Amino acid sequence: MNSEEDRYTRHRLIDWWDQERLHHARVMVVGAGAIGNEVIKNLALIGVGHLVIVDSDTVELSNLTRSVLFRAADHGRAKAEVAAERAAEINPDIRVRSLVGDLEFDVGLGVYRDMDVVIGCLDSVQARLALNRLCRRAGVPWLNGGIEATIAEVSLFDGRSGACYECAMSAAMWEERNRRFACGGLRAEEADQKMPTTAVVASIVAGYLVNEALLLLHAAGSLQKEGLAFSQKLYLTLKPYHFGVYDLPENSECLAHDTWEPIEGIEQSKEIATPRLLLDLAGESGGAVELGFDLLTQMRCVECGAVETVLKPLERCGMEWTFCPDCKTRSRQPEAVNWLDAAGPYADVSLARMGLPNGAVVSIQGEGTRRFLQLSGGDLFGEGWKG
C-alpha cells in the first residue's frame, strides 16, 4: 500500500467516490476569509489536486477567531499566500497556487476557463457580480457562499445558461452597489463595515460549498448530480433552525448572460499585444477591441484644462484621482472607454500598460462579427506550482 492509499483509504470506502478524478480536478477559491479558509482546508483534506486561491487582502488579528489557516504570526501577510502554504502543509499531494490581487483585474479570464468549478467566498455584492460575469463569460460553473451572523446561503450557477447571480438584483441593490462609485465611475471612499459573524456559520456554509463542489466534480463523469441543481439556492438559518432549497428564476432581461465562445488562444502576451495588432490578427482592422471593463484613459481638469493620460481600469481608481497637481484643486473629471480601435490614440499601447492580466480575453468586434482572443500567460498549471 503506498502513501496515497493510506491517506485516502476512508474515501475509497465510499462507493461513488473517485479519488483520481479529484486528484485531477482544478478548483479556484475566490476569497480567503472565514468561509474561504474552511473551504480551502476541506478541499486540501479531500485531495482536490489543483487549487487556485485568489484574495487581495492581508491577515488581521480580528480574522483569527474564524480563520482556521491563519496564526497571529501571519499578521500583515497576504491571505492568499498564507492559505496556500497551509493547504500544501495539510496535503503535500496537492498543488496550490496563490494569486494576490483583484478577482476581476488581476486574474485573466483564461485562468477561470481552466477551472472545473469556482467557489466564491466573497464579502460584497459587488465582488459577486464581478465573479458572476467572469464565470458566465468563461462558461464555468460557480458556487456562491455567503453568511451573516446566523444565516447562510449557497447557490449554484451554470456558467452557460439558466439564472445567474445578477438575475435577482433589485433596483435597491443596484442603488446600493452604485454607491461604491462616484464622479464618473471612480471608486468612492467606503467606510470599513465590520460584520457580526462567527466560525460556526462559516464552517457550516463551507461544508455545503465543498460538498456541492464534490458532487459537481463527480457529476462530470457518469454520476447524476445530486444536491443543488443549477440555478438553485440552499438557504439556512441557525436561530431558529430553518433549511430550504429554492429555485432561482432566470431574468430574461439580465445583462450578464454573455458567454464568450468560442475563445481562441493566441501566442501574443499582454506585453506584446496592442489593439492594432489584435485587430490585424483577427482580420478586422476596421473593428474594435472590447476590453470587458471601463478603461480610464484620461483625467481632465475642468479648472485649468490640464490633461493626464492614465490607462487603468476605472474601478481601480479612487477619488484621489480628482486632484489636479497643476492647479491644486479637486477638479479633474475622468474620461473612460470600454473599447479601442486602430484609429484611436491608444492603438499601439500594449494591453499590459492598460492593466490587463496574463491570460486575459478580449472581444474583437467586426462588422456583425465577434471573436474572442485569449492572450498567452494564463496557464497556471505549468511552472510555479507549489507541492
Place this chain on the structure above:
Amino acid sequence: MSGERVVFYLQTADKTRKAEIVLPRTMTAQDLIRASTKRWKMLFGSNYVVTNLSLNRQLLPFEMLTEERVRDHDTLMIQPLATHGGE
C-alpha cells in the same frame, strides 16, 4: 376572494414577524419587501429577497404576485441575502 387579490402568509427569516395578508396581485416582490421592511422595522441596509416556501421558488424583484407564483394560502418568506464571506 376575487382573482385580483391574493391571501398568503408572510414571515421573516428569523420568524420574529408573521402575518396573514391580502394584497393585489399587481404588487411586485420588490413592493412587498419595501412595505414589509417599513412595517416591521427590519434592518435597514440589508438586501432582501422574497421566497415562496410553498413552491420552493424565489421571486424576482419585478415579478408580480400572479397565480402561478403565489397561490392563495401559500407561505412567503422575506429573506436577507447573505453577502459576507466572514473577512
